[in-house]
Amino acid sequence: MQTPEDESQSQFLLWLNSLSAFQDKSLTKRILGEKTVFVQNFKSSYPTGIYQSKNFFSALYHATQPEDYLLACDWLRGEDLDTSDLKKLGIRKSLSSEEDAKNILMNLGRVAAKAQYPIVLCFDQVDQACLKENGLPTLLGANTTIHNERLKNFVVILSLIQDTWENQTTKYPCLADQDRIDRIVKLDKITLDQAEEIWQKRLYPLHQQANPKPESDIFPLTRDELKKRSPGGRTVPRTVIQLGHKLIQELKGTGHIKTDDSFLLVWDKEFKKVQAKVERIRQQSSSELAQYLADVLEMLGVPNVNYKYLEGSKYLNYSLSFIHPKTSKEIGILWNEDPNMRSFYYSMSACEKVVKAGECDRLIFIRNEPFGSTKNKGYKLFQKIFSGNPHRHICPHLDSVHYLVTYHRLLNEATSGELVVGYDSPKPNHLKELVKQSGVFEQCQLLKNLGIIENSGDKGDKREIPRPQTPDPDIKVREFLLKQIRSQGLLGVEVLINSTLAEFDAIALKDKDVVKQLKALERENYIQMIGNDKNIKDQSVFRVPEDQR
Template sequence: MRDLETIIQQSINPFDTVSFKQGNFWEEDQSESLTVNSIHQDELKLIARILAQVAKDKNSRTILLKGDSGSGKTHLLGQIKKKLSNKAFFTHIIASIQNDYIFQYTLRKTIESLMFIPEGEKESQLLLWLKNIINQQDQGLLQKIQGQRKAFVGNMKAAYPTGIWKPNAFFSVLYALTQPELYYLACEWLKGDDLDDKDAKLLGTKERIKTEQNAIDVLASFSRISGSTLPIVLCFDEIDISNNRKDLLESILKLNMIIKTQKLKDFLVIISVITDTWQSYEGLIESSLKSPINQNISLKPLTSEQIKLLWSSRLNALHQQVKLKPKSNIAPLTEQDLRYYFPSGKANPRSALKVGHQLIQKYKTGQIIDPDPIASFQLQWQEEITKNKTNITQISQLSSAELANMLKQVMEALQVNSIEFNIFKKGNSSAVRSFHYLDNNGKRIGVIWYDQSNLGSFCTLMKSCKNLLSQEAYQQLILIRSQTVGNPKNKGYQLYQQIFQTDPNRHLIPNLESIHILATYHSLYSYATNKNLTVGYETPDITRLQELCRQAKVLENCDLLEELNIIQKDNESSDDDDQDYHQEHDDNKPDREKIKEFLLNLIKIQFFMGRKMLIERTLSQFNKEVSEEEVDRAIKTLIEKQQIRIVNPQAKPEEQSICLPT
């Protein structure tokens, strides 16, 4: 077996800065081997006790979870979900939408979270919740009413005679959840999608969730029938993403107030916020909105012993590869390092990980050098977009309001002028799906993203657009929509033809690849606003994130931005000798340039890596869409161009180390 020094030289830095970022705790599985159970155990036990109280008396409760940036709030939420998964149903609500859409957004994210299948289960949280309720009434009821919507609705109305919003519609949709062919359609209705009449008929209802009040009423309906099942945990995270944090905090606290004043049952609300954000706005928020908070929890710094345990958890995998185990669990790091960098004996988890990364880098190279920020950022981007490609398989998974918000954020990163939400009169339901901006010629452009399938609502939107044009407030209107626009017999279609098939107005049809780019920037935007994004040794704010996006040119492949004339794509191949390669390969596979870019970026931030590890990491990154031979060919090209070099060329390929040219 190899010695520890060789293993460290050839491996990924175990304190890889990309891993500092904590994303959606429900979607991302937290590695058990990298979790230190003693960290935040007191807070976890307290939250478990409060959840047990909710389960016992069904009275909803609220926890305000505070901590500094990098203190581990999101990781703690992940541990709560992991450790208490059999005690509650969990939701994750990234507070990243306009304040006047917060209730509908909360409902949408609640349903999306409940659609996840917990570890060890075969059905979603949503189905487990519903079947638990049905079985509490009658163990054989679900079998008795299969194929009998009317009987199901009648039984549920008898069991819950009051407090249910539009009971015929609500219970018809719950029945549809039990029918495999209607399950996803029912979820779309519950999320608030404006379904077309044909799909709504399949669900047995003409009703839609169209307003903020409708959304609250549906959440209340969930509460009314939840008394016989596990609590639902509503986790509000990343509140700092909002440009107007005070208003967003107030909106969430108003929702929490409604839960309390209307005595909605079986909810545990957890509001996670950076300590500085809460201290900045606490005095400006009405006392009545703060009074329903039952418990304040502030995360404490790590102790010296916990820092050692955190370091040990990261280094353990390397120690396992050595025949003679090191005497210290943190080798090659030392107790002296611990005292030098943390003289107070305290640190937050991110600081402890950063120091670990620096010390391993010094052990590899003899010095601490800031990792290349563009290389680091491009690797972050690649990781995030790969995740989004897996999670987002249809445009309809995101609401039009979310997509409009994402597009606005990306355009701000590209320094588009004077972007503001809402081109309609206040109260118009399409307001949260629209914004306007000034183009390079000073023209005011209005953008509406409307991808709901209901053609009746589409017709209403077209009438609003016609009224808008009559006011001459905008020099151009742009409709973004992938759904059908109807047929010549429809009034909405006729208005659409008059408006968006006439210059200078335009209709753009977004593709899924553009959505992945928008969603990836939105994710990094969320992390950055919460100071939860690490690029090299930086913790970039929004201004720096925007600058990195422009420098790394990660937005330049977005077709939608090109159609909006925000960017101009460069379609020329950077290597003439790669043209035959591209012609021989499927368009859906990563091209050779992307593979080379990933390899080079990885070497730039790792400084030294084993050739074998470099190949394995690349295959993993591209989900084995490329072969080992293709990766090896890309490595050879980089060597030929003297962009990287082999440290020990006489060694066997699997034993070679690679670094940057000196």
């Protein structure tokens, strides 16, 4: 349901638009009303075999309406919607069971039979999930269900590193679900010729500018360097790119670039991607949000972090607990963003049981979604439990969720061996150290409200949390320049200006603004510029070591 690059519509809408039953330009459409004809078109195209056909086609129709798109997607995903939201969609009830989910998938498969392409379900970077108890069997079980129920027009792709697969299949040698895998594709290592091609493509833009032209397509690198570091004459693309970058830095005389210097650039790049894709808190399920928060607390060294705290409750996956590092008190957390007021009431009932049993010193309820009318039973329970000490409510800001999702994605990449930071491919434990050392979570408002990170301005139990202040553009540009120079060692000023303009395209930055910050950094002896004094763009810039400032 995400929007691909260079497209104005989501992948789901692009697929929907390709269906013949979606289009109707007749006079009937204007007479009877668009929704009526839309549903009738689909019903006539698929007269049998569609589960909850009226609800399903109604959801597809509302997915085409900009104001209802997210709501329709929430219903299709199985979100527990409130009565008022269901009424907008013209649907009686939410999807609430595994049987519902399976049948909706079956519906999509049947509709996809008349589309140009099948529906691809890609489970990427699942190595982290496989580390959990029954992780791989659960994932393979989803594939088996699709096979056994004969859901058509689906392609299921499971992507993980070979070591994970071998370890898991050794752990579960009799796993019957393996028989439902039609094909296993192993990505072999590449040859030296293929490795050279990677270097050629990377160096080509520089060679085009060079005068005279280099004799070798990979100059200043050599094939001998590849041979030294490629046992058996084969290697992997990531290693080739890392090696090339390292050798270039050595030739430039900038030496080894510290991994922690490069990490901030990696974090900023991923954080920016998350900001663009995660536009509302409910894009992540409540169980995912609780899991992400537990992972971050564990990474920060918070004692006794336990995901799934509310034993015996349907909100088990929404909860976690930990020992507060400053007070040594046991903290319980329930994070519920379900819009359904019935779900809200039951979650408050679960909280009441925990409080009465004295199972924790402090219970924290996290929720951004509305609480409904003050007359609702759920709202009254909420007021009773969380209106004073020691228990409290926190209203999370979207910015805090961006922090949690960014860390989750980097952790998945590190677990699957796909994360590259400078010359290194840090494993999860190394990533955790990099995150802690970098201090990237120091501006996470949610962690401040939990008291994990110092926040002198925290006013305690107020529901409304102000938006994080936007840093001054000059400060952001300055920080970006320093990160680039630290990670690269030596850079051409023109290249640096262009990359900075691309990074800050949303604030109408100009060349002179970047030059101004570069000159300020030079005056403060953070950097030094060398080269043609008449044209700053012909100069190069390098970082001044700390002991020489």
